[in-house]
Amino acid sequence: MFQIGKTIITDDLFEKEFVCNLKACKGICCVEGDSGAPLLEEEKAILDQIYPMVKSYLTSEGIAAIEQQGKYVLDVEGELTTPLVRGKECAYVTQDEDGTYLCGIEQAYNAGKIAWQKPISCHLYPIRVKDYVEFQAVNYNRWDICSSACELGRQLQVPLYQFLKEPLIRKFGEDWYGEIEIIAKEYFKKNM
Numbered sequence: 001m002f003q004i005g006k007t008i009i010t011d012d013l014f015e016k017e018f019v020c021n022l023k024a025c026k027g028i029c030c031v032e033g034d035s036g037a038p039l040l041e042e043e044k045a046i047l048d049q050i051y052p053m054v055k056s057y058l059t060s061e062g063i064a065a066i067e068q069q070g071k072y073v074l075d076v077e078g079e080l081t082t083p084l085v086r087g088k089e090c091a092y093v094t095q096d097e098d099g100t101y102l103c104g105i106e107q108a109y110n111a112g113k114i115a116w117q118k119p120i121s122c123h124l125y126p127i128r129v130k131d132y133v134e135f136q137a138v139n140y141n142r143w144d145i146c147s148s149a150c151e152l153g154r155q156l157q158v159p160l161y162q163f164l165k166e167p168l169i170r171k172f173g174e175d176w177y178g179e180i181e182i183i184a185k186e187y188f189k190k191n192m
Helices: 043-057 060-069 104-110 120-124 144-156 165-172 174-190
Strands: 002-004 007-009 093-095 101-103 127-131 136-140
Touching: 002 174, 007 174, 043 104, 093 104, 101 104, 120 127, 120 165, 127 165, 165 174
Parallel strands: 007 136
Antiparallel strands: 002 007, 093 101, 127 136
């Protein structure tokens, strides 16, 4: 474990290699699980604002789920998340012609319709950030559906912290990520 400011970071950021392999997994992380994508309190207002622009990218089932449940919900553990369709896939998910699940929010972002890429929890995945009173824990969420991403990461020799550079900077800032790079150099020096 490492500490930067008020974040406690798992060694997995340096030890694990990971590159999303969407062709292999088909984006199943947007469908599997027992609740929607975790949301920050401040992301509620963003979802309220962007929904009219995102709606045209969503499935009819996703739209119905959002209009019935709301743009965000509390899951069984009382955590703020995206709503689900039939208790399964995220209501904001879409599918392309080859059956790959994609984020409707991110599709609207890529089309230049909105300026917000997607919830930070989705952008950071497979990293999960847990807030505690004194610190934030930055942990790797191991899930067998990501085995193809782990395999591709090993083949390409891309550590998790490098694969997630953009979302880690989005979440914690450039200076924080600079500290990660310093820690990584020392870590690899000691463990080579």
